[in-house]
Amino acid sequence: xxxxxxxxERVTRTFGxxxxxxxxxLSVERGTVLGMIGRNGAGKTxxxxxxxxxxxxxxxxxxxxxxDPETDAMQVRTRVSLLSExxxxxxxxxxxxxxxxxxxxxxxxxxKLAKSLVGRLELDLGQLVRTLSRGTKAKVxxxxxxxxxxxxxxxxxxxxxxxxxxxxxxxxxVLDGVSDEGGAVVYAxxxxxDVERVADRVAIxxxxxxxxxxxxxxxxxxxxxxxxxxxxxxxxRVDIPGQLDAVSDGRVLHLVARGEVAQLESRARxxxxxxxxxxxxxxxxxxxxxxxxxxxxxxxxx
Amino acid sequence: MTIEPLIxxxxxxxxxxxxxxxxxxxxxxxxxxxxxxxxxxxxRDLAVQVRVNRNTAARAIQHLESxxxxxxxxxxGTFVERSAVPVDRARRDRVVDRAIERLLVEAxxxxxxxxxxxxRVARAVERLQRHGPPGEGSxxxxxxxxx
Numbered sequence: 001x002x003x004x005x006x007x008x009e010r011v012t013r014t015f016g017x018x019x020x021x022x023x024x025x026l027s028v029e030r031g032t033v034l035g036m037i038g039r040n041g042a043g044k045t046x047x048x049x050x051x052x053x054x055x056x057x058x059x060x061x062x063x064x065x066x067x068d069p070e071t072d073a074m075q076v077r078t079r080v081s082l083l084s085e086x087x088x089x090x091x092x093x094x095x096x097x098x099x100x101x102x103x104x105x106x107x108x109x110x111x112k113l114a115k116s117l118v119g120r121l122e123l124d125l126g127q128l129v130r131t132l133s134r135g136t137k138a139k140v141x142x143x144x145x146x147x148x149x150x151x152x153x154x155x156x157x158x159x160x161x162x163x164x165x166x167x168x169x170x171x172x173x174v175l176d177g178v179s180d181e182g183g184a185v186v187y188a189x190x191x192x193x194d195v196e197r198v199a200d201r202v203a204i205x206x207x208x209x210x211x212x213x214x215x216x217x218x219x220x221x222x223x224x225x226x227x228x229x230x231x232x233x234x235x236x237r238v239d240i241p242g243q244l245d246a247v248s249d250g251r252v253l254h255l256v257a258r259g260e261v262a263q264l265e266s267r268a269r270x271x272x273x274x275x276x277x278x279x280x281x282x283x284x285x286x287x288x289x290x291x292x293x294x295x296x297x298x299x300x301x302x
Numbered sequence: 303m304t305i306e307p308l309i310x311x312x313x314x315x316x317x318x319x320x321x322x323x324x325x326x327x328x329x330x331x332x333x334x335x336x337x338x339x340x341x342x343x344x345x346r347d348l349a350v351q352v353r354v355n356r357n358t359a360a361r362a363i364q365h366l367e368s369x370x371x372x373x374x375x376x377x378x379g380t381f382v383e384r385s386a387v388p389v390d391r392a393r394r395d396r397v398v399d400r401a402i403e404r405l406l407v408e409a410x411x412x413x414x415x416x417x418x419x420x421x422r423v424a425r426a427v428e429r430l431q432r433h434g435p436p437g438e439g440s441x442x443x444x445x446x447x448x449x
Contacts, residue, residue, distance in 0.1 A: 031356070031357070032355070032357065033355040168353065171353045172350045172351070172353060175349050175350045175353065175354075175355070175356070176346075176350045178356075180346070185355075193313050193314060194313075194353075196313035196314060197311075197313040197319070197353055197354055198353060198354060198355050199355065200355055200357055200358075217318050217319075220316055220318075221316070221318075221432075280316030281316075282314035282315075282316075283313075283314070284314070
């Protein structure tokens with residue numbers, strides 16, 4: 001039980017000339033929820049598919065619950081579930097048949113949990129999959145994914161495009177399904193508020209690389225917005241320790257940086273700022289600050 | 303009990319989620335929606351209902367324990383403590399109203415715009431929730447805002 005739920009060591013995966021995942025180091029401890037955020041194409045889906053072993057890396061090492069998804073594929077598939085935005089369910093089956101199929105295939109199927117989820121999600125067992133709405137399909141996929149009591153549950157934006165009530169129920173099902181014995185979750189999503197709710201740790205991915213990884217609470221406690229007002233024009237270029245983003249506009253400099261309040265204030269003052277205001281940030285604002293800096297670097301290189 | 307509709311949290315707030323949850327329990331106890339002897343949901347149920355991870359739910363309950371509001375009996379559950387009965391509401395409101403009255407008079411005397419006063423109070427509340435009363439936490443959040 002000592003191995004991490006998931007560990008990536010300098011994992012790289014390319015598709016033709018596109019580098020989807022680039023020397024990625026990532027670690028998810030047991031009993032924790034890692035929120036994975038970033039833009040489209042940042043490498044989230046590829047990372048999750050590498051973790052469950054439907055894709056293999058070009059370089060680097062992956063361990064899932066101490067196992068190698070390439071050589072211990074059966075074991076990994078038994079103990080890990082992946083829930084995606086698009087669920088693949090046989091359209092000609094009824095919900096009951098889909099679940100019976102899942103139960104028959106899976107040695108760790110928990111019929112009690114399946115039953116309680118079916119009740120809570122108000123699923124109609126007699127309905128044909130092809131007649132189900134998108135939200136209902138997502139619920140069926142959820143039951144399939146968590147009734148196996150996975151030790152590692154991988155979520156690839158499973159609630160994207162669903163209405164808020166279904167989203168809530170799916171998120172509840174996820175939290176209910178995680179194994180009590182150190183079950184871990186990787187939750188990749190664009191719904192930052194949901195990530196901010198359920199994650200212990202957050203990984204920000206960008207262009208296949210890890211931009212930032214930390215405890216969500218620490219991140220929110222350490223990263224601050226500094227608004228510095230200058231007598232004349234604010235400096236155009238600044239680079240203070242811990243800086244994630246800097247934009248100057250007239251006499252105002254907006255900084256996003258990690259650091260203690262007193263530290264950040266004295267740094268802003270040493271740049272010549274007259275007024276300094278320091279505020280906390282939400283995860284979404286932290287993400288935007290991380291990604292904007294990259295966009296600006298790119299512009300410079302042109 | 304179904305606690306979900308009673309516990310409202312804001313994931314975007316800088317106040318840690320576990321503190322938001324324990325504050326909400328404190329509110330429910332003050333409202334007498336939860337009374338001495340009532341059982342709290344288990345960590346797992348709390349996590350599922352409020353949609354947070356289990357570590358957050360466990361910390362919220364630990365926090366309430368450390369404040370003496372609830373007590374966990376091994377194998378039986380977590381219960382609201384007898385001593386958690388709040389002070390009489392009318393009396394509590396009177397005390398707070400008087401303090402607000404004094405604050406308003408002081409602010410007006412020194413010429414502080416009333417809108418700013420509201421903002422400052424909100425910030426002070428936030429600091430208290432994050433760091434505890436001044437002098438207790440690391441930097442007490444005293445310098446969070448400085449002009």
